[in-house]
Amino acid sequence: MNFTWPVRVYYEDTDSGGVVYYANYLKYMERARTEFLRARGFEQDQLIEKQNIIFAVRSVQCDYKSPARFNDELIVTAEIIELKKASMLFEQKIVRSQQPNQILCQGKIRIACLHADTFKPRAIPNSIMEVAGVD
Numbered sequence: 001m002n003f004t005w006p007v008r009v010y011y012e013d014t015d016s017g018g019v020v021y022y023a024n025y026l027k028y029m030e031r032a033r034t035e036f037l038r039a040r041g042f043e044q045d046q047l048i049e050k051q052n053i054i055f056a057v058r059s060v061q062c063d064y065k066s067p068a069r070f071n072d073e074l075i076v077t078a079e080i081i082e083l084k085k086a087s088m089l090f091e092q093k094i095v096r097s098q099q100p101n102q103i104l105c106q107g108k109i110r111i112a113c114l115h116a117d118t119f120k121p122r123a124i125p126n127s128i129m130e131v132a133g134v135d
Contacts, residue, residue, distance in 0.1 A: 003039060005032040006097065007074045020068040025105045026060065029092045032076040033111070040131045051125060054116045058087065062107035073097040074104070080132050086113045086121045088132065 013024045034044065037055075047053040068074055075097050082089035087110055094105040113124045124132075 003032065003036040003078045005035045005076045005078070007031070007076055007094075009068050009070055009072045009074065011070055014070045018070040020072075022064060025062065025064070025068075025094060025107075028074065028076045028094060029078070029090075029107060029109060030057075032078040032092060033090060033109070036078040037128075040128075042128060048116045052116045053122070053125065054114050054119075055088075055111045056114055056119075058110040058112040060107060060109050062105065064105050066102065066104045068094065068096070068104050075100065081108075083124075083129065083132050085123050087111060088113075088124070 007028050009020055013020050015021050037044065044055070047055075073096065075095050077091075077093045077095075079091050080088050081091045090109045090111065092107050092109060093103050095101070095103055113122055114120060115122050
């Protein structure tokens, strides 16, 4: 199940040449993953407070293919492609909304489920597993 989230590139997102700074692609992906969870009924602050759960990035593999520029309208996707007991692997892509077949950036981001108080791994709750959307 592929989730999409729109993003506009602001001047603050770019370098002096008007190109999106590489680390900002990771921020766009982070926002899309947050909205992915929110769309499924999970607010991260409530997961911390009520279930003592946080999700943390464990690893990132990212390929930059073509630059996004100031004022571009982007679409960021988030799809869980692997679900384990205590982690999720997201595949994410960023494209221009006007050119959805041209990938600007793509990555695989592994997210670990942790106890919020100890930062030790814990199982992803069944309520999240059930709506994760892995085919």
